[in-house]
Amino acid sequence: MQTQESLEEARRVLRANDRGGFTIPTAGLYPFQWLWDAGFTALGWMRFDEPRAWAELETLFLGQWENGMLPHIVFHRPEETYFPGPERWGVTRTPPTSAITQPPVVATFVRSMLEQAQDQALAEAKARSLYPRILAYHRWFKRERDPENTGLVTVLHPWETGADNSPAWDEALARVEVDPALPPYTRRDTAHVDPSQRPRQAEYDRFLTLLEVYKRAGFDQLRLLRECPFRVASLLIDCVLHRANRDLLWLSERLGFGHEAEIAGWLKASQRGIEGLWDEEAGLYFNRDLVTGEPIRVGVSASFLPLYAGTASPERARRLLDTLEGWAQRVRYLVPSTDPHSPRFEPQRYWRGPVWAVVNYLIALGLAEYGYPEAALRIRRDTLELVQKSGFSEYFHPLTGAGLGGSSFSWTAAIYLVWSQSPSASGWV
Template identity: 85%
Template sequence: MQIQESLVPEAQQILQANDRGGFTVPTAGLYPFQWLWDAGFTALGWMQFDEARAWQELDLLFQGQWSNGMLPHIVFHRPEATYFPGPERWGVARTPPTSAITQPPVVASVVRWMLERARNPVLAEEKIRSLYPRILAYHRWFKRERDPHNTGLVTVLHPWETGADNSPAWDEALGRVTVDPDLPPYTRRDTSHVDPSQRPHQSEYDRFLTLLEVYKRAGFDQLRLVRECPFRVASLLIDCVLHRANRDLLWLSERFGFGDEAEIAGWLEASRQGIESLWDEGAGLYFNRDLRTGQPIRVGVSASFLPLFAGTASPERARRLLGTLEAWAGRVRYLVPSTDPSSPRFEAQRYWRGPVWAVVNYLIALGFSEYGYGEMAGRIRQDTLELCETAGFSEYFHPLTGQGLGGGSFSWTAAIYLAWSQSPHTPGAGGSL
């Protein structure tokens, strides 16, 4: 599919309109702060037309890094009243204020892609030398405080950390969280911006905020929470993105002579085995795992294809994944739905229970391309571009009708459009998409 050149300036204008002086909000009103994985993809979009601004995005993101290395999922650079829960509810005593959980760690991979695309390699190398030790500290935090027993799988302590907040994969694990009877009252802000039918249910929000109170009562002690938090899962989105990020961190260490290769290689061996332990031969799919019960969470989600992005899957398993996605494609108009469309839990327009997300499509397409399935990778790219061109740069999209859903003028959707418009090659893929 050919890019509509007229939409490239529009995508650039969305990033510029959402610029808040060095960081980019996902969209005005609904999400008025800087989010971790949004910032990574947004930087990739900025890279297509303003390299200095792209690197600034990451510099400001790391202003929120904790002294233990954790990179929080929200940095509250300035007060805003249109979002809940804000810094007062999180209660993190630092400047700038932040949340107390993380998100899919895309930064190392984005930094490598930015270096490979840089028209100003001197600036890129200077920025990488500054960013690398901070990214390394973040990845060490994951290993030390979220995988203390070296299982190769990260313990995720909140659905918001996974990036896929209300995925049906979390239904049972979240349902076991008893709502705090003393939960402080609150007023949601999201449903004043977006139709409630496209957002998580109130019962889920009560549990999301209960977990926030659990965090605060534990003093944000990660090792205690890994033992005691009522919500503990292994998330394919987190584990696969982290594995790929560690591959790219290893590449950066070798490229710049940082000397951390042995340590990172050890992480990779453990996480390769951990991710592959999530494979289900009968289903032809990878499943998330409930770490409280030790059982697989047997619902297919878009993240089930991300071991291809991670690069851990065998050729045989890659072929099975292709067949599984082809079956999904027979049930929807646009790939990749965030939940298996044959599942009774599939909801075509409710946030992470069915809609298509451009950023996840980008990662899945890269995985299929690298395993030699260029036709499927091309289909995912084509569907994503068509959705943007017919429904605008929406937060997410209806997989059956193509309707734009959630927030509008959305930064990371515009950024993915720019990334695929400026270069038809997915980074590192070696094949045209």
């Protein structure tokens, strides 16, 4: 596809996936509204329909819980093509939702949308309306996922990380004993996508066992911090939250809410927590197993996200770039979701190797902000080339560029819109 043709197709993808106030990731495979998908999708809508972009986030917050938690799925209307649906989650609220969260991109993207809006009056009104709800969400993270102020959020399910079957979770997930009374189920994802591109069955059994653990605990987060067999610190969650808190602080100042001191305290703790994940020998940040307290020594694309968070020192940023350049010697397209030197690297299986446009966007933004525009542009060009080669796929093969997973995918279309219509690094958000 040529660039103009691709831009028109990207807009068509968002319109086709629009369900009236919320955008599904793709028909069939993902027929509801997902949290971090909604954030990226809103950025795409901003390129050609600002009111619709703000509606995406407003609709997402219809699913917010009374305690502030923003769930990773909002089931706005019944659909039969996805499992596990609302009946399996057992959440009694309207609209039905899941009971876990996802990388909290919203505050950062609200700031971006406010800064780039053509209609500033509309943008400020929408940002002002969303701010208290975002603040409640971030307070939930601090109160119920980091009650001891370690600076690292405890993640209780691989789905929360966004990187469901990452090899970073292999050992922690293997400790989850499959519930012998696990209710029977039929996966729907492998009816839409080749099983070689999806998580394995053994992983799914454990994903659903953890869901039952959640239900037995009555979704009590502090109880789960003690009892859940899967507990990790995820760079995707922690770095996205740190950046989001930076931008929430900016919004507080800009809109006059006065919460700067509270948010600054969160930032001080998470700066310390994230930098504690650095491994000098590897030249990477590693996720951490919070059950054993040990680093999870497998490089993943999220290992570069302290650049996006802005926590890394200039020296560590340079080491990260060196590491990324080493990865680039093993693949055609950056950034693979798993270190291509690792024996766990699987170039077509979901989060075990493929390239994801949305993570590329975060990494490239961090590189640009640390003064490495050439590396950022390499990632941007690779992403645009992948789309022009293979369409708006969910993810891509890092060696061949083949499109993988779902097709006509909203967040890939959104990133294409953002990057194709932004001529310089300064316009990437």
